[in-house]
Structures are given as structure tokens and as C-alpha cells.
Amino acid sequence: MNRTLTVIAAALLAAASLPALAAPLAANDGRIRAQLMSRNAVTISSELSAKIARLPVAEGASFAKGQALVEFDCSSFRAQLNKAQASLGAARQLVKVNTRLAELNSIGALEISQAEGKAKESAAEVSYMQTVVAKCVIAAPFPGRVAKRHAAPFQYLNPGNPVVDIVDVGPMELRMLVPSKWLGWLKSGHRFNVQVDELGRSFPASIVRLGARIDPVSQSIPAIGVIDAQDTALLPGMSGWASFTPPK
Structure with a gap:
């Protein structure tokens, strides 16, 4: 009897978890939840056993490609x-x-x-x-902004210790999960609009690529879009609703 109850409880638990996985965060009107992400987000780490002499770029500040991000006492x-x-x-x-x-x-x-x-x-x-x-000076691999500092000037680091997180300032990508049944009409280049929650504004965007595999449980596939405008108000981590309209 106890074994039967255990089996029934397990089945009910599995059934209860299916709705959360069965579909992406979508509305019934062709809207999909989307998140903004930088194309390049890198953690700069130390390659030396040395003391930091300078961190010229403050947290949140911008930098150019080739600009010094970290200088060690060498x-x-x-x-x-x-x-x-x-x-x-x-x-x-x-x-x-x-x-x-x-x-x-x-x-x-x-x-x-x-x-x-x-x-x-x-x-x-x-x-x-x-x-x-x-290696005493670490230069920026691309233009961007310092997202976070993990270390401070005069701190001694060993190889592999993180120093700063950086993100690029180019066009940000929109990451989302779309229903796999949309593949009949959703292609690279498809135009759509995204309403960014944090700004309360809508931006035109387009699909640049689709994922290579469908999730068999949620019946969804990753889709990557890019916002047309390079608005400085857009920041990685923002999210919103992407509105899609099937072609007629």
C-alpha cells in the first residue's frame, strides 16, 4: 500500500512540474519574454603572481579597445x-x-x-x-565598460585570480525561447519589436539566428535577436516583451 501511494505521489509531482517546462515565458498574443545580453562579457584574470599597481578604469566607466585595464607592479x-x-x-x-x-x-x-x-x-x-x-599590463580586447571589480589596487594576486568583469558596448543581443511550432515562419531577419520593462520604451529589432536544437520537453528553441538602435540607456540584464507577428 505504501509503495502504491509513493508511486502516485511521484506521478502527481511530475505532472505538477510539467507546466513550468512545457512552454517558454510567452503570452497568448505572440509575445515572448526576452533578456538583453552583451555579445562579449569577459572576466579579466591575472596571469602573474604580482601586486596590482593601478586599475585605471573605474567600475561602470567606459574604455576603448587597447586601453589599459590592469597594471601590475612588475x-x-x-x-x-x-x-x-x-x-x-x-x-x-x-x-x-x-x-x-x-x-x-x-x-x-x-x-x-x-x-x-x-x-x-x-x-x-x-x-x-x-x-x-x-603581461604586466592587461589591455582591453574590445571597447566596453567595466561591469565589476573583483580586486583593488595594491592587492596581491596569483595566476587565475579574477580582476575585473567587462562587457562590450556594441549592439546587445536579445536572448529568448520561442515555441518550436513558430519555425514554420520565424526565420533569420524576421522583424519584431521589444518593449523593455526598465525603460518603458519599445525598440525595433530583428532575429539574427536560431538555436540548433529543440528542447523536447518545453517544445521551444532558443532565438537570438539584435536591437537596431545603439541606445546608451540599454544595459545588459534588462528584459522585456518581444512582440512577433507571423507573416501573412
């Missing part, structure tokens, strides 16, 4: 680079001297080979330290 790394460059200079000078001595039959091929090997080793060390020093 005095010790630069000192190691200078030492490696000095060693390389000395090694190359030794190669020149040994080559001249070999021409005078004063030394053998072994000494020349050892000097050349030392020069190559020093050159590799210089190249490595140049790579490390180049």
Missing part, C-alpha cells in the same frame, strides 16, 4: 629581464671572442660550441622574461 620581473639581457650580451661577446681565437687556432671547436650554447640559453631567458613583462 619591478622584480623587469629587473630579471635586465639581468637576462646583460647575460645575453656577455654570451654573444664571448662567441665573438672564441670565434676569433678559433681563427688563430688558439681554441678548439668545443669552446665555440659551448659559447654558442650559452648564448642560445641566454636568448631564451630574455624571450621568456619579455613575455612575462608583457
Whole structure:
């Protein structure tokens, strides 16, 4: 008896959860809930074990592509680079001297080979330290805004520690789930309007691509749209209703 009740309870629980999954957040008048998202949203992380010297861009502020977002205190790394460059200079000078001595039959091929090997080793060390020093400044990969700071100036970080979250300032995407039965008429390029809740305004938009797989439970498919206007009032995370009209 207890087993029968358990089975019935499980069946009722499963049935109760189906309506939440059976359809996307849609209204009966062709409207779909949509959310604005940046095309590029990146967490900038440290690649060095070093102390932050500067965070030039404040949280919420804008930046240009290539602008410095993070600057580390790399005095010790630069000192190691200078030492490696000095060693390389000395090694190359030794190669020149040994080559001249070999021409005078004063030394053998072994000494020349050892000097050349030392020069190559020093050159590799210089190249490595140049790579490390180049990571002392993290430049913006695209124009955007700082969404969040995870660290502060003078804070010591290890490789992999997050520093700042950034988002781009290009046209934002609209992410939504549409009924799969709309695939008969909803195609890339289809025009629609989206009413943004936070602004109380409507914007023209268009579908740029559809998802590659239908969810068999909700019978829905992801759809990505883009708002035509680049309005500075639009921010990632805003949401609203996207209104679709099937073509006649």
C-alpha cells in the first residue's frame, strides 16, 4: 500500500512540474519574454603572481579597445629581464671572442660550441622574461565598460585570480525561447519589436539566428535577436516583451 501511494505521489509531482517546462515565458498574443545580453562579457584574470599597481578604469566607466585595464607592479620581473639581457650580451661577446681565437687556432671547436650554447640559453631567458613583462599590463580586447571589480589596487594576486568583469558596448543581443511550432515562419531577419520593462520604451529589432536544437520537453528553441538602435540607456540584464507577428 505504501509503495502504491509513493508511486502516485511521484506521478502527481511530475505532472505538477510539467507546466513550468512545457512552454517558454510567452503570452497568448505572440509575445515572448526576452533578456538583453552583451555579445562579449569577459572576466579579466591575472596571469602573474604580482601586486596590482593601478586599475585605471573605474567600475561602470567606459574604455576603448587597447586601453589599459590592469597594471601590475612588475619591478622584480623587469629587473630579471635586465639581468637576462646583460647575460645575453656577455654570451654573444664571448662567441665573438672564441670565434676569433678559433681563427688563430688558439681554441678548439668545443669552446665555440659551448659559447654558442650559452648564448642560445641566454636568448631564451630574455624571450621568456619579455613575455612575462608583457603581461604586466592587461589591455582591453574590445571597447566596453567595466561591469565589476573583483580586486583593488595594491592587492596581491596569483595566476587565475579574477580582476575585473567587462562587457562590450556594441549592439546587445536579445536572448529568448520561442515555441518550436513558430519555425514554420520565424526565420533569420524576421522583424519584431521589444518593449523593455526598465525603460518603458519599445525598440525595433530583428532575429539574427536560431538555436540548433529543440528542447523536447518545453517544445521551444532558443532565438537570438539584435536591437537596431545603439541606445546608451540599454544595459545588459534588462528584459522585456518581444512582440512577433507571423507573416501573412
